[in-house]
Amino acid sequence: xxxxxxxxxxxxxxxxxxxxxxxxxxxxxxxxxxxxxxxxxxxxxxxxxxxxxxxxxxxxxxxxxxxxxxxxxxxxxxxxxxxxxxxxxxxxxxxxxxxxxxxxxxxxxxxxxxxxxxxxxxxxxxxxxxxxxxxxxxxxxxxxxxxxxxxxxxxxxxxxxxxxxxxxxxxxxxxxxxxxxxxxxxxxxxxxxxxxxxxxxxxxxxxxxxxxxxxxxxxx
Numbered sequence: 619x620x621x622x623x624x625x626x627x628x629x630x631x632x633x634x635x636x637x638x639x640x641x642x643x644x645x646x647x648x649x650x651x652x653x654x655x656x657x658x659x660x661x662x663x664x665x666x667x668x669x670x671x672x673x674x675x676x677x678x679x680x681x682x683x684x685x686x687x688x689x690x691x692x693x694x695x696x697x698x699x700x701x702x703x704x705x706x707x708x709x710x711x712x713x714x715x716x717x718x719x720x721x722x723x724x725x726x727x728x729x730x731x732x733x734x735x736x737x738x739x740x741x742x743x744x745x746x747x748x749x750x751x752x753x754x755x756x757x758x759x760x761x762x763x764x765x766x767x768x769x770x771x772x773x774x775x776x777x778x779x780x781x782x783x784x785x786x787x788x789x790x791x792x793x794x795x796x797x798x799x800x801x802x803x804x805x806x807x808x809x810x811x812x813x814x815x816x817x818x819x820x821x822x823x824x825x826x827x828x829x830x831x832x833x834x835x836x837x838x
Contacts, residue, residue: 622676623651623654623656623676626647627647627650627651627654627656628676630642630643630647630648630651631651631656631669631673631676631677632677634668634669634673634677638668638738638742639668639669639673639674639735639738640666640667640668641657641666641667641668641669643667648667651667651673652667655670655672656669656670656672656673656676657669657670657673658670658739660742660743661743668738668739668742669735669738670735670739671708671731671732671733671735671736671739672708672735673735674731674732674734674735675708675728675731675732675735678727678731708728708732709762710729710732710762710765710766710768710769711765711769711775712761712762712765712775712784712785712786713765713775713776713782713783713784713785714775714776714777714778714784715775715777715778716777716778717777729766729769729770730770732766732770733766733767733770736753736755736756736763736766737749739753739755740752740753743755750815751815751835751836751837751838752814752815752816752835752836756835757792757835760787760792760793760794760835761785761786761787761794763835764785764794764796764811764816764833765783765785767810767811767814767816768783768785768796768807768810768811771810771814773803773806773807773810774803776798781798781799781800782798782803783796783797783798783803783804783807784796784797784798788832790832790834792834792835793832793833793834794832794833794834795830795831795832795833796808796811796830796831796833797828797830797831799828801829804820804829804830804831805820807831808820808831808833811831811833815835815836816833816834816835816836817833817834817835817836818831818832818833819831819832
């Protein structure tokens with residue numbers, strides 16, 4: 619189980635800028651947060667530190683609930699067997715996994731916080747500061763990035779026995795496949811990903827004729 623942040627770390631997280639997530643603290647404190655993937659160091663001078671989506675999630679939880687929040691995050695990630703994230707880090711629903719057991723209202727807040735954190739990551743790491751185009755993190759976490767865009771826009775992920783979107787890896791570089799048996803819902807997914815900065819094209823399975831999407835993060 620992932621340990622919750624220490625009291626000192628929690629104070630640094632709580633003091634982060636409410637809009638940008640910029641952090642202030644000692645080098646040791648900031649390095650510890652980076653090691654736990656709750657913060658990242660900006661690659662350009664002055665090399666400030668900012669909260670990651672996981673750090674934003676911790677900040678939005680009540681201090682006395684920090685330990686249960688961390689436990690819930692670890693359980694959620696463990697249940698997402700196809701996720702590429704590590705235990706204790708927020709995992710978007712990619713479709714087909716077990717229900718997390720988290721209350722819908724809580725999940726909605728978590729997803730919103732993660733999406734806002736990702737937009738801030740785009741702003742801080744894209745050379746031109748654009749939030750309209752995916753960043754480097756998204757290119758190395760394609761399935762999670764696409765799934766987060768869909769879940770944040772309110773699309774329903776597939777359950778074990780329920781229809782909805784499913785995001786999966788493909789043999790093509792920098793591309794994911796998105797499937798949904800509902801044609802209208804699939805087209806809506808395409809629109810969402812395009813607005814989130816992805817290039818999307820629709821294809822048909824050669825055997826079944828079922829439609830699916832190929833989505834790749836735009837570079838320009």
